[in-house]
Amino acid sequence: MSELDMSQYLGIFLDEAEEQLQQLDEAIVKLEQSPDDIELLNTIFRAAHTLKGSSASMGFNRLATLTHRMENVLDLLRQGKMAVTREIIDVLLASLDRLRLLKDGLAAGSGESGEIDDVVARLESVLAPQRAAGDAAEKGGGHNLTLDDIEENVIRAAQVKGFNPYEIQVRLEQGCQMKGARAYLVFNNLKDVGEIIKSIPHTQDLEAERFDDTFTLVLVSREDADTLANIVKSISEIQEVVVRPIRLAEDIEKTTRKAPAAGGGEGPISQAEGRGGENRITQTVRVDVQRLENLMNLVGELVIDRTRLAEVGNGLKARLGSEELLETLEEVSMHIGRITSDLQEEIMKARMFPIDQVFNRFPRMVRDLARKAGKEIDFIVEGRETELDRTVIEEIGDPLIHLLRNAIDHGIEDPAERLKAGKPRRGTVRLRAFHQENQIVITVEDDGAGMDPEKIKAKAVEKGLISREAAARLHPREALDLIFQPGFSTADKVTDVSGRGVGMDIVRAHLEKINGTIDIRTTPGKGTCFTIKLPLTLAINRSLLVQNGGQVYAFPLANVIEIISITPAEIQYVHRQQVVVVRGRVLPLVYLGHALGQARELPPGESYAVVIVGLAEKQIGFIVDNLIGEQEIVIKSLGNFIGKIPGIAGATIMGDGSVALILDVRSLIDGLGVEANRELAS
Secondary structure: OOHHHHHHHHHHHHHHHHHHHHHHHHHHHHHHHOOOOHHHHHHHHHHHHHHHHHHHHHOOHHHHHHHHHHHHHHHHHHOOOOOOOHHHHHHHHHHHHHHHHHHHHHHOOOOOOOOOHHHHHHHHHHHHHHHHHHHHHHHOOOOOOOOOHHHHHHHHHHHHOOOEEEEEEEEEOOOOOOHHHHHHHHHHHHOOOEEEEEEEOOHHHHHOOOOOOEEEEEEEEOOOHHHHHHHHHOOOOEEEEEEEEOOOHHHHHHHHHHOOOOOOOOOOOOOOEOHHHOEOOOOOOOOOHHHHHHHHHHHHHHHHHHHHHHHHHHHHHHHHOOOHHHHHHHHHHHHHHHHHHHHHHHHHHHOEEEOHHHHOOHHHHHHHHHHHHOOOEEEEEEOOOOEEEHHHHHHHHHHHHHHHHHHHHHHOOOHHHHHHOOOOOOEEEEEEEEEEOOEEEEEEEEOOOOOOHHHHHHHHHHOOOOOHHHHHHOOHHHHHHHHHOOOOOOOOOOOOOOOOOOOHHHHHHHHHHOOOEEEEEEEOOOEEEEEEEEEOOOOEEEEEEEEEOOEEEEEEHHHEEEEEEEOHHHOEEEOOEEEEEEOOEEEEEEEHHHHOOOOOOOOOOOOEEEEEEEEOOEEEEEEEOEEEEEEEEEOEOOHHHHOOOOOEEEEEEOOOOOEEEEEOHHHHHHOOOHHHHHOOOO
């Protein structure tokens, strides 16, 4: 294939190679836990075989060579000639890492950068004992049939033309004086009914009589097995003939998938099969991500115009009353609204991906880190099918890596320590995702040592992050938040894996970037659970609209807990902080204008509307001038010219064409100072 031709298909090859590599990574890690799972072995073999074939067709010899060696090992595992061991898993994963390195080199335009000789040598060392056993069997008269790619391709081509492949084992009588001549007669008789494509030993060895009493042939023929056996048996001094049909790897897998289930029932219907014999193949097409982004922006503009059109219709109806043209306008407006909603939903679905795209890289990482740290860990993943926006998926990978590394290195104890504490030797790390209202919730939970709030406060004082007096006033819930301070760690020693709290400031920064929150629940000696809450999408969100000082603001609905009305008499003061008692809990109050650096004093009134917002266990009430209502808004960035404004996350265009500012709740709360926050958990 020429360089020009190859470049045309390189993008497709790289996408498909990444899918195969990810499938191999996840399946090989599972194989270590389920070494007797034949279907899993077939899946791994099939993925390696596909990658080998596509690499060879593109002319990427190193990729093809390495996957071919992996395929040899996997084939012996499938046949039960080798057992799955930790060492074999290690070398398969090492081979996978090298394949990914080669693939990344191709993606970067530097070719198949990276050597494979060392990894090939490790694979060959795994194969060596089996090959030695095969050589011994061959000397004793037996042969292990293996076919290379060319031979398999010849067989496939012959099958298309109606030929069947056979393995023919021939044993001569002991003491036969003219072995070479007998072998020649076998060849000569069989060539009339088919074509011999392989000989074990090689034909030169057969002619020179460099074999014992047995040899094996691979033949393609239209004759049946009995006819072929009779043809060979007609030759004198032939003691035994065994003719076996050859089934290639994919033929075996097809038979396995279509085999009837136990009890005589039908087997499972494959993804490409439907009821009544219909084919129900899921058809997909690759779409450039930027094109989806452009579509989403256009839908966002349509949503804005839908709202404006509805508002114009309501205004005209209020002025002119019920007239025929206005009723028609209202019908058109409602229809456009429905179409826009449907279009919005479909575009949103096109941007949604299963979170498994992030989760599937973690089993391998957890396995490697656990081995490095000397821990024994059961890693449980739940909710892989949970879907969320592509832009959110891109941002959550790094935070989850930090949390998992911390859980493995400093959450889960050493096996001896766990036994001493009366726990099972193996620790458990559970990663879970699920939908909750308009949010995605992800939890990372371990049954390890947990975190001690007093130890956290002591470490914070030691590192100069907080004064001893301030630490003494902190509620245990607030003490846990100290782990999000840059550079904070409770680890007694630094390891190359992690420290509990190392990088946690990065975790929160990443999550805040996508309007997410993180909460901690921990019990010393029992374990820790981090709960992450994320919006389904970053483009369109439901918000509570309020008015303050003549300007419209939007509270993200994910942060709004409830709305209450209070009178001036209900407002009290604690440490010069305005508070109100709500169902027995002291809730700090802040006038929204004050929080945004505008008016400090509350305007006079008989009652005030209070929007209670929360971040994890923190809650605070914002007093606003007026409530407008709940509305779906299109989030727009303020742009580089305006820059980042404290307390403001973005803007949206209202139905009347005016601009409403979207509030950044965490930034507002953090900007209120320690005195306000100190009361949050009181």
